[in-house]
Amino acid sequence: MKLESKIPAGPLEQKWTKHLGSIRLVNPANKRKYEIIVVGAGLAGASAAASLAELGYKVKCVIYHDTGRRAHSVAAQGGINAAKNYQNDGDSVHRLFYDTIKGGDYRAREANVHRLAEVSVKIIDQCVAQGVPFAREYGGLLANRSFGGAQVSRTFYARGQTGQQLLLGAYSALIRMVGAGSVEMLAHEEMMDVVVINGQARGIICRNLLSGQVTRHSADAVVLATGGYGNVFNLSTYGRLSNCTAIWRAYKRGACFANPCFTQIHPTCIPVSGDYQSKLTLMSESLRNDGRIWVPKKGADAKRRPGDIAEEDRDYYLERMYPAYGNLAPRDISSRAAKKVCDEGRGVGESGLGVYLDFSDSIRRLGESAVRERYGNLFDIYREITNEDAYKAPMRIFPAVHYTMGGLWVDYNLMSSIPGLFVLGEANFSDHGANRLGASALMQGLADGYFVIPYTIGDYIAGIKPGSRPSTDAPEFVAAEAQVTGTVQRLLSVKGRQPVSHFHKRLGKILWDRCGMARNARGLEQGLREIPALREEFWANVNVPGDGGTLNQSLESAHRVADFLELGELLCRDALSRDESCGCHFREEHVDAEGECDRNDDDYAYVAAWEYAGEGKAPILNKEPLVYESAKMVKRNYK
Amino acid sequence: MRVNLKVWRQPGPHARGEFKTYATPDLNPDMSFLEMLDVVNDELTLKGEEPIAFAHDCREGICGTCSLVINGKPHGPHRAVASCQTYVRSFKDGETITIEPFRAKPFPVIRDLVTDRTAFDRIMSVGGYVSVRTGAAPDANSIPISKIDSDRAMDAAQCIGCGACVAACKNASAMLFVSAKVGHLGLLPQGQPERYRRVLAMVNAMDDEGFGNCTVTGSCAAVCPKEINLDFITRMNRDYLVALVQEGVGRKGAKEGAGG
Numbered sequence A: 001m002k003l004e005s006k007i008p009a010g011p012l013e014q015k016w017t018k019h020l021g022s023i024r025l026v027n028p029a030n031k032r033k034y035e036i037i038v039v040g041a042g043l044a045g046a047s048a049a050a051s052l053a054e055l056g057y058k059v060k061c062v063i064y065h066d067t068g069r070r071a072h073s074v075a076a077q078g079g080i081n082a083a084k085n086y087q088n089d090g091d092s093v094h095r096l097f098y099d100t101i102k103g104g105d106y107r108a109r110e111a112n113v114h115r116l117a118e119v120s121v122k123i124i125d126q127c128v129a130q131g132v133p134f135a136r137e138y139g140g141l142l143a144n145r146s147f148g149g150a151q152v153s154r155t156f157y158a159r160g161q162t163g164q165q166l167l168l169g170a171y172s173a174l175i176r177m178v179g180a181g182s183v184e185m186l187a188h189e190e191m192m193d194v195v196v197i198n199g200q201a202r203g204i205i206c207r208n209l210l211s212g213q214v215t216r217h218s219a220d221a222v223v224l225a226t227g228g229y230g231n232v233f234n235l236s237t238y239g240r241l242s243n244c245t246a247i248w249r250a251y252k253r254g255a256c257f258a259n260p261c262f263t264q265i266h267p268t269c270i271p272v273s274g275d276y277q278s279k280l281t282l283m284s285e286s287l288r289n290d291g292r293i294w295v296p297k298k299g300a301d302a303k304r305r306p307g308d309i310a311e312e313d314r315d316y317y318l319e320r321m322y323p324a325y326g327n328l329a330p331r332d333i334s335s336r337a338a339k340k341v342c343d344e345g346r347g348v349g350e351s352g353l354g355v356y357l358d359f360s361d362s363i364r365r366l367g368e369s370a371v372r373e374r375y376g377n378l379f380d381i382y383r384e385i386t387n388e389d390a391y392k393a394p395m396r397i398f399p400a401v402h403y404t405m406g407g408l409w410v411d412y413n414l415m416s417s418i419p420g421l422f423v424l425g426e427a428n429f430s431d432h433g434a435n436r437l438g439a440s441a442l443m444q445g446l447a448d449g450y451f452v453i454p455y456t457i458g459d460y461i462a463g464i465k466p467g468s469r470p471s472t473d474a475p476e477f478v479a480a481e482a483q484v485t486g487t488v489q490r491l492l493s494v495k496g497r498q499p500v501s502h503f504h505k506r507l508g509k510i511l512w513d514r515c516g517m518a519r520n521a522r523g524l525e526q527g528l529r530e531i532p533a534l535r536e537e538f539w540a541n542v543n544v545p546g547d548g549g550t551l552n553q554s555l556e557s558a559h560r561v562a563d564f565l566e567l568g569e570l571l572c573r574d575a576l577s578r579d580e581s582c583g584c585h586f587r588e589e590h591v592d593a594e595g596e597c598d599r600n601d602d603d604y605a606y607v608a609a610w611e612y613a614g615e616g617k618a619p620i621l622n623k624e625p626l627v628y629e630s631a632k633m634v635k636r637n638y639k
Numbered sequence B: 001m002r003v004n005l006k007v008w009r010q011p012g013p014h015a016r017g018e019f020k021t022y023a024t025p026d027l028n029p030d031m032s033f034l035e036m037l038d039v040v041n042d043e044l045t046l047k048g049e050e051p052i053a054f055a056h057d058c059r060e061g062i063c064g065t066c067s068l069v070i071n072g073k074p075h076g077p078h079r080a081v082a083s084c085q086t087y088v089r090s091f092k093d094g095e096t097i098t099i100e101p102f103r104a105k106p107f108p109v110i111r112d113l114v115t116d117r118t119a120f121d122r123i124m125s126v127g128g129y130v131s132v133r134t135g136a137a138p139d140a141n142s143i144p145i146s147k148i149d150s151d152r153a154m155d156a157a158q159c160i161g162c163g164a165c166v167a168a169c170k171n172a173s174a175m176l177f178v179s180a181k182v183g184h185l186g187l188l189p190q191g192q193p194e195r196y197r198r199v200l201a202m203v204n205a206m207d208d209e210g211f212g213n214c215t216v217t218g219s220c221a222a223v224c225p226k227e228i229n230l231d232f233i234t235r236m237n238r239d240y241l242v243a244l245v246q247e248g249v250g251r252k253g254a255k256e257g258a259g260g
């Protein structure tokens, strides 16, 4: 397949403005003749659906949740970046662009990242106008904090609930258009397939989660904003329901899947406590502003109470290894450092898989009430889960799967390799390269939804004849529906001896061991043998109780896990083929003298866009070369 | 430890429901309440029985999906948490724990412990927003907002839309939910132009959905996972009266204030 990134010509700083001036427009009176399906109502989907409806398009918004306000964007804690330079600390669009490119270890597309930095400033304006109650200073102006990988304070926040507040803002915009009759909301509907007719995305197939009814929906364009696929690892900071089904089925219809192995492992999560565990809870990175991370210098001290370990026997390893950024080193680097000290036998807690995040210095410096004001809700969460008081003893934290930089490949207009199928937010691959900086996913989701897709989709729509929407009786619709009902029947009829969760746990363990924080060829090859075997076992031995005609949560998760079992294999395949280390992708064979990533720009400065080749066939690797016109590809240095 | 679960089972919206009791396997006290249900469900599956349907997603108290009445209390024994933030260690070994769905007429049961709370969306769609088109916003710092107002707005905006307030209220009133949204936007300059139109529309929609009157017993605030304060209801009642005067319209029940 030939991938056309459609990056506009001209200097980096002018690409977006020039592009806006040259893309085709759709006449306002014609817009209502076009119907766009938006799947998802997280930050990306809700902002897109609302903005497209405001422009006059007919919009159908499909979600598996009962309401848009439950999308997992709601769980984001820390904040959202924007190059406002309100702190006068030297921030600028260029600096945000540069930090993001460098943070992504030079594996992101330059033009997209620059556009993201440009529109970031408008996002904050938009959100404030909607009534998002961002934190403020006493003078009444907006407050900021710092996040990893940046030396300026450009992160806007609403206590520890930034994602919730931004989502409620986007949801309010969406619900306003629902009230106005411009958006039809389909809740409790899971998109099960994309319908492609003559090479274009022309609709979707949904399954109603309450009635089991399978329905066909035709459209002039389809937008997927279905979030990340980190639950392929089973344990993660995602909501339990987050899944890959929408993008995976689109992949099987011809949308390339880019950089699937780029998954972010977040350094500050509450450690695993037992095998019943269903999810991992993030402790926001913002804690690293005031918390210091350490382990004992000697493994022999690891089981002692932290308070009994003298200052000189502690190793503040991030401050030691990365003095310039210290506890605010980027996520991939901090996670790996935690793994390293635990591998050395210095990890704390019962399992030995934990490091301390210690607030005693800040409490001494600022007082407990100031620390409470900043992080009170996070300390509360920590207490609920662990039954420990972090004001008195340090928190124990460990890395956990948190975000997927990979996703469906999109061009500069956010269109996938299936014309008419657009992909926004975490579901696409475009802006974060091999590692995402904190507070940049919320920014990207809202940038895509509010400020990119409303314009770029016009360029595609303008080429479609109004009223040419296919009938849902078209053979492609009938066939896709039959495939969905077939899969439902197949899952229900296995009636094996293991619940769905059994397979999900085992898949997660394989991926964590083989394709987690550190990877090597042997392990990945092993993973590539283990996953297909597990998949076979799933289809022979899974037990999905009940029927397909009522709310059946086992059936829901069986679908999702079946797709994860396929996607997991692609993760390993991608990680194996990328024979270099970069960002989150740490190949043990490629380590420099200081133990850091040994990136190989000569051979791997490309986006790996995998193309489905059919059942049982190896997927095809397409490469989009990454050409840097402005940023210089240098070694990432946070020392 | 082990406990017994007395669980409301109802196969569908129109089917009859009943309590069934299940003995759990050995539990780790550090398990979350929902993880306990996961374990019980896996056992039921292997025994060829249908697992217990319950709503959940984030499992960290922010999405508002989980909605269990545990031993008669929405979201269980502890203050200021959602069902998913309840842990097995809060119960006694051998205890029988009763688990029911959020019960209220406007929240019909879908299955077992899952209810339909889309009535909240319909209330939101008539006014729970500031009408601002994408791209039309002025610079974010052009209107300073006092930290006190913005903090108070945030206190209200934290609502997770779970509906525990409705489930706790003997009248199934949605006043706490509606007043949180009205209060959040009403405290901010951006919310002023639509302030009175909003409160009228949302209170009317709440009535139309069949939510009951508020008789200020405070049971809603007592179970709210985000501790939304009853003051917001007072605020809303005030705004509602001003709105009535401004609009010069009467409505049924207006004499009783915004009791809804």
Ligand SMILES: Cc1cc2nc3c(=O)[nH]c(=O)nc-3n(C[C@H](O)[C@H](O)[C@H](O)COP(=O)(O)OP(=O)(O)OC[C@H]3O[C@@H](n4cnc5c(N)ncnc54)[C@H](O)[C@@H]3O)c2cc1C
Pocket (backbone or CB within 6 Å): A039, A040, A041, A042, A043, A044, A045, A062, A063, A064, A065, A068, A070, A071, A072, A073, A074, A075, A076, A077, A078, A079, A080, A081, A162, A163, A189, A190, A191, A192, A225, A226, A227, A228, A237, A238, A239, A242, A243, A245, A246, A282, A402, A403, A424, A425, A426, A427, A438, A439, A440, A441, A442, A443, A445
């Ligand atoms: C715990 C946590 C904390 C985070 N903190 C931060 C932070 O501080 N700053 C930051 O920038 N980022 C943060 N992130 C990342 C960020 O929150 C996410 O990347 C972002 O919100 C994803 O938004 P989205 O709109 O792409 O997807 P989501 O919000 O996940 O929305 C997905 C939507 O798609 C729908 N959907 C999915 N599949 C289907 C289907 N098949 N059929 C129908 N509907 C479907 C769902 O119903 C949902 O509405 C955090 C992430 C987590 C997990």
Ligand code: FES
Pocket (backbone or CB within 6 Å): B055, B056, B057, B058, B059, B060, B061, B062, B063, B064, B065, B066, B082, B083, B084, B085, B160
């Ligand atoms: S599951 Fe999200 S609040 Fe409980």
